[in-house]
Amino acid sequence: MGIILIVLACLIAVLLSVPAASHTGLATWFSIASASSAFVAMAVNQYLATRPKYLEPLFGGLDRIYRAHKWTGIAALALILVHYFVTPNFKGKLLTTGLNQLAQDFGEIGFYGLIVLGGISIVKRLPKIPGEFPYHVWRQLHRFIGLFFIAIAIHFNFIKRPFDGTAWLAIYLNIFAAIGVASYIQTQLRALLRRRAYKVVAVTRAGGATLVTAEPGGRPIKARPGQFAFISANRPGLREPHPFTIAGHETGNDGVTRLTFAIKPLGDFTGRLRDRLEPGDTLMVEGGYGHFTAQRGGERQLWVAGGIGVTPFLAMARSIAGMTGKKVHLYYCVRDADEAIGLEHLDEAGTHPHFSYTLHRSSTDGRVNAEVMKAGAGFDLDGADLWYCGPAAMRKAIVSGFKDIGVKLARVEFERFEFR
Ligand SMILES: Cc1cc2nc3c(=O)[nH]c(=O)nc-3n(C[C@H](O)[C@H](O)[C@H](O)COP(=O)(O)OP(=O)(O)OC[C@H]3O[C@@H](n4cnc5c(N)ncnc54)[C@H](O)[C@@H]3O)c2cc1C
Structure with a gap:
């Protein structure tokens, strides 16, 4: 749903660019439409970077908001490239004042800045450089994207263009400029505020x-x-x-x-x-x-934790008293018993009739699979929820394992321990 809203916001910019710029010819309109939707996408991305809690239900959690942020950023970069390479032709309207020239310069600063920072974000691992791009360097650099966004807002407001400030497109883009700038300031002040x-x-x-x-x-x-x-x-x-x-x-x-x-x-x-x-x-x-809260899950829930992925389940098991009316079984998968943490809390949760758990040690019990879980859950898994936190490969194997043995899960909810 969140993604649909982002796409809609960008499409509205494209629609508004028709009355504003279609008289300039197809190529120029296309360039302006691309730039306008890129600008909206960038503003939305500034907003998503504020970590808006009340949008989590729309996206399915903050990790999904970050994924949307990533893909919206990639789309914005692609659209900016279109605007750059399909040069708009304003038929003599270009750069009549010093302010226009300045706006042109700001456009270039914004363009190159976004290309470099966006490029770094896209290639998580830089080719031919051993290891991963240092996260703290990436994070500090990424903060400058907001400044380049402001440069682009100045660019589109003061460059000569085939529509004036009262056109719906200009008003629409300025609303997003305000959202983007306010969000950027909020992100910079987050440490103080939150x-x-x-x-x-x-x-x-x-x-x-x-x-x-x-x-x-x-x-x-x-x-x-x-x-x-x-x-x-x-x-x-x-x-x-x-x-x-x-x-x-x-x-x-x-x-x-x-x-x-x-x-x-x-x-x-x-x-x-x-x-x-x-x-x-x-x-x-x-x-x-985060949105990984089993309270909103169905009546029968199979929880599966891989290693340190047990942490959300420990918290949920510790509040199991409030989950009466549900039936929960946790499969806690570790390599060996030494790796397991919080068993005292799981034992305590196990005193409630609606919670049970299995500690699965792969060193002695072998790989956990759908058959094993079906036999050990203690309730029918057909139509039950799977709540999973652990390595992605293990999740995929488990979900396809259930399909293979004909168990139809009602839903699969999972937490990623990774944002970028
Ligand atoms: C929603 C969520 C919940 C998590 N819960 C747990 C948990 O309960 N227990 C647990 O042990 N781990 C948890 N993690 C994983 C944990 O956040 C990372 O392992 C840790 O931040 C990386 O630090 P490091 O010392 O392992 O690696 P570093 O050597 O510091 O960095 C290694 C890699 O980790 C990622 N990373 C580094 N810094 C950050 C950062 N500030 N924010 C996001 N990613 C970063 C980058 O990809 C980086 O390249 C969770 C992650 C997420 C996203």
Whole structure:
């Protein structure tokens, strides 16, 4: 639904470009229509970058919003290239004043800036350069896209063009210019507006993950079980926010809700966090985001976790008391028992009649597959939901396995632990 709205917004720009520019000939109209829809797509992308929580149901979660952001950005780049190569011919209307010339220069700055930054974003791994483009460098560079957007807004407002400022197209594009600029400012101020300070009260270095528990220093975040938050800490190398699912929301007798994160040390940030984070440190938390909340699922739910993908299920299992009327079985797949985390919470959830779980160790039990889950779920999987968090390849194998054995799942919901 979200994608359809984005496409509609761009198509309206194309429609409005007909009365505004069709008298200039097909090539010029085509160029203006492409530029106009590209501009709308860029403005929408600035808006999506604000992480709008209330749009999550339309897209199916923040990870899907980021995917839409990525594809809208790619489409905008393609349309900008069309505008660049199909040169508009305004028949003597070009560059009559210094302001027009300046607008032309801004257009070029915006164009080359977007091509470079957009190009870097598209090629996640640069060809012939070993390893991945460093995420923090990419992130800092990506912030400049907003400035290039502003350059393009100046370009289209002050360049000589075959329609004036009262044309519907000009009004429409200026509305999106305002949305884009306001969104860019909001994104830059997000740290001030949305991050909440928490104090780390416990750091446990378990086999499969680093468990971090923190309590709010002031206003807490609002989050539902299954959602995630961006966290950073006041230690060198830990200041860049990374997304992690909230594995536990525990309200103590003092009425304070403490959050627990389970973080697998897979790379630079997560490794440093394991080495450096200590109780007493300040954790900045922004969230909760995400649509992976089984409360909105059907009556019979099969949850499948691959490794660290158990984190949303830990949070959901810990609030299982509120899910009466549903029947849930969790398959928690790990390589061996040492990797498993949070089993005490799953055991506790298992005291409720509507929840059960299986710990599947692939080192001894072999690969988990649809047959095994069908036999072990304890209820009929035909028409049930599959909620999955883990490696994409495992999800695909499980879903096609169910098809092969004739089990028709009502829906498949999954969380990606990746944005770009
Ligand atoms: C919605 C969501 C929920 C997640 N929940 C959990 C969880 O509960 N437990 C867990 O262990 N992992 C979780 N992850 C994965 C976790 O965010 C990444 O593994 C972690 O950010 C990468 O840090 P690193 O130290 O492994 O890698 P780094 O060496 O720092 O970077 C490796 C790669 O990770 C990606 N990455 C790096 N920084 C960021 C960033 N700030 N934001 C997004 N991606 C980045 C980039 O592709 C980068 O190239 C989740 C991810 C998402 C998107």
